[in-house]
Amino acid sequence: MSGVESVEHDVVIVGSGIAGLRAAVEIKRVYGEKVSVGVISKVQLMRSHSVAAEGGTAAVLYREEGDSFSLHAWDTVKGSDFLADQDVVWLMVKLAPEEMRLLEHWGIPWSRRPDGRIAQRAFGGHSFNRALYAADKTGFYEMQTLYNKLLEYDGWERYDEWFVTNINIEEGEFRGLYALNPRDGNIYLFKAKAAIIATGGAGRIYNFTTYSHSVTGDGLAMAFRAGLPLKDMEFVQFHPTGLVPSGILISEAARGEGGYLLNSKGERFMARYAPQRMELAPRDIVSRAMMTEIMEGRGFKDPVSGLEYVLLDLRHLGEDKINEKLPAIREIALKHAGIDPVEEPIPVRPVAHYTMGGIHTDTYYRALDVEGRWIKGLFVAGEAAAASIHGANRLGSNSTTECLVSGRIAGMLAAEYALRVKEARGPSRERSLAEEDWVYKLVRRESGTPSYQIRRELQETMDTRFYVFREGDSMRGGALKIIKLREAMRREGYVEDKSRVYNTDLILAIETLNMLDVALVVTKSAIARTESRGAHYRFDYPRRDDSSWLKHTLAIRYGEDDVSLSYEPVRITTWKPTERKY
Numbered sequence: 001m002s003g004v005e006s007v008e009h010d011v012v013i014v015g016s017g018i019a020g021l022r023a024a025v026e027i028k029r030v031y032g033e034k035v036s037v038g039v040i041s042k043v044q045l046m047r048s049h050s051v052a053a054e055g056g057t058a059a060v061l062y063r064e065e066g067d068s069f070s071l072h073a074w075d076t077v078k079g080s081d082f083l084a085d086q087d088v089v090w091l092m093v094k095l096a097p098e099e100m101r102l103l104e105h106w107g108i109p110w111s112r113r114p115d116g117r118i119a120q121r122a123f124g125g126h127s128f129n130r131a132l133y134a135a136d137k138t139g140f141y142e143m144q145t146l147y148n149k150l151l152e153y154d155g156w157e158r159y160d161e162w163f164v165t166n167i168n169i170e171e172g173e174f175r176g177l178y179a180l181n182p183r184d185g186n187i188y189l190f191k192a193k194a195a196i197i198a199t200g201g202a203g204r205i206y207n208f209t210t211y212s213h214s215v216t217g218d219g220l221a222m223a224f225r226a227g228l229p230l231k232d233m234e235f236v237q238f239h240p241t242g243l244v245p246s247g248i249l250i251s252e253a254a255r256g257e258g259g260y261l262l263n264s265k266g267e268r269f270m271a272r273y274a275p276q277r278m279e280l281a282p283r284d285i286v287s288r289a290m291m292t293e294i295m296e297g298r299g300f301k302d303p304v305s306g307l308e309y310v311l312l313d314l315r316h317l318g319e320d321k322i323n324e325k326l327p328a329i330r331e332i333a334l335k336h337a338g339i340d341p342v343e344e345p346i347p348v349r350p351v352a353h354y355t356m357g358g359i360h361t362d363t364y365y366r367a368l369d370v371e372g373r374w375i376k377g378l379f380v381a382g383e384a385a386a387a388s389i390h391g392a393n394r395l396g397s398n399s400t401t402e403c404l405v406s407g408r409i410a411g412m413l414a415a416e417y418a419l420r421v422k423e424a425r426g427p428s429r430e431r432s433l434a435e436e437d438w439v440y441k442l443v444r445r446e447s448g449t450p451s452y453q454i455r456r457e458l459q460e461t462m463d464t465r466f467y468v469f470r471e472g473d474s475m476r477g478g479a480l481k482i483i484k485l486r487e488a489m490r491r492e493g494y495v496e497d498k499s500r501v502y503n504t505d506l507i508l509a510i511e512t513l514n515m516l517d518v519a520l521v522v523t524k525s526a527i528a529r530t531e532s533r534g535a536h537y538r539f540d541y542p543r544r545d546d547s548s549w550l551k552h553t554l555a556i557r558y559g560e561d562d563v564s565l566s567y568e569p570v571r572i573t574t575w576k577p578t579e580r581k582y
Helices: 018-034 069-079 086-106 138-150 218-225 283-295 319-325 327-337 398-420 433-444 451-465 472-492 504-528
Strands: 005-014 037-041 156-160 163-170 173-181 186-197 236-243 260-262 308-313 346-355 358-360 366-368 374-380 551-558 562-569
Touching: 005 018, 005 173, 005 398, 018 037, 018 138, 018 398, 037 186, 069 086, 086 138, 086 398, 138 398, 163 186, 163 218, 163 374, 163 504, 173 504, 186 218, 186 398, 218 358, 218 504, 218 551, 236 283, 236 327, 283 308, 283 346, 319 327, 327 346, 358 366, 374 398, 433 504, 451 472, 451 504, 472 504, 504 551, 504 562
Parallel strands: 005 037, 005 186, 037 156, 173 374, 186 374
Antiparallel strands: 163 173, 173 186, 236 346, 260 308, 308 346, 366 374, 551 562
16 A cells, blocks of 8 residues: 555444444444454544433333334334334334343433333423433433443554544445544555444534534545435434524423423413424424524524524423433533523524434445445444434434444444455555545645635525525525535635644644535535425425425535435335324
8 A cells, every 4th residue: 555554443433422332332242352443533532422412312111101112103203204214213213222221231320210210201202201311411421331331342442533534435345444643644544344434413514503513524525525325415403492602502301391482572482383292392393483483573682693592491490400300401501601590591592403314324224325235344323324214303312312223233234244254455456645635735735715714604604594494596595605615615725734743724624625515415405305394494395295205315426516416215114194293
């Protein structure tokens, strides 16, 4: 391999959130040292964005009390606005309880009922209280539990703060990936028999977002550049309660525990939009209701940021319940807004929160090409995957469930595949550093436009033109803007820091390129879907159109600057689409 040092493992996992750690645990607990594992994380391993998950993880635990697999599956399919593939929904809900019990055995501190059994709380769109929780720090505790379990095993290596730049696919097979080591500034080839992409979503293409700054769609962009289809990327979830003005998540647990949404007239306005479920309607419905109140003049305005908002009122819950069930929410409100929710309502507005789409996979999280053929050796897990559980709208607390289930499945299948393959295969032809020159070209450029400036313009475009409500002409204008920003970034994107070691300016520039690729897919997919479904609501096409659009969008790279769209039908095994009422 000319000019590129290589690292070799049987299985390499890109991403160290809940999905990535669960995949690593599954490989080690089943196959031990028979399968060597490398875990690559762009941040310190326990700083992955999964630690920010707050409210809960959905699973059917107490069927004797009235919950059931069919009820969980139905809630998920209905919540998805019937764009979920029903076979994979069934798989998730049936495996979820075992995942919860495994975490229990591995030491997670689930919150408890008075009788000692695991507690579950209400979440929007669920017809049963099935969200298991650990106060309001569920993701943090799940991450810690998985990491502690992984430490019991040998035969795995961690690559903290390494940045994967590209994956290599040849003849329908995974052939290694490239990663930048910031400690020496060099790019390395990771050769592996199998790989799992678990890099999360792309929420940082928005400015007002709950996502950590590290969530820049890297895995999605790498797959797109490698010629793999991204599925259903027009569906971006806006969580109803982002703290104003920062966008920090105020967990749905706050409403699950009984919080109210109030407008400037003091009304619980959800009675007008979802009279049966009120604040616990699905997130797309609550977000649209909040924005309608704001647009019709019944909101408030932050004097500094200019953001308009409504109020989340927890005062009636009392200090003891808030301290027991929502301690992190109180801490966040105090530290980041100067508000004690025991005494004052919290200012909130819808905030970019989850990427429903992702890399096209089958039911078992095997990466597929546009023809539906498996890319041998390549798997996807967690939010980066589009196995199509969430469809057009994810129900709260189903995300961490899918992370656990998909991590388990992808880990098991990747290990089984690796054991069948004789050796890890890199690229079939010699590849030099010159072919990764796009990374170093950014550093060598002597002048240009800083990446942070281009990133800011991208985020402003997404915030204004691809938010809760959308419209065709506005989106087309936004797409043209993003195309120009992509051209500018490639032509004149500038990295001021010229050093090789820990060049975070370079990392930010690569992330910005990734964000622009993902944003292009989001915009083109959204413009093409001429209906309103789930989180994708268009003023110019305000109705759901099952006759034309009960299908998944597949977007692949077309040349350097365009996207080619195709479609495949939704897999309906149990329930035909009906009108969504809450």
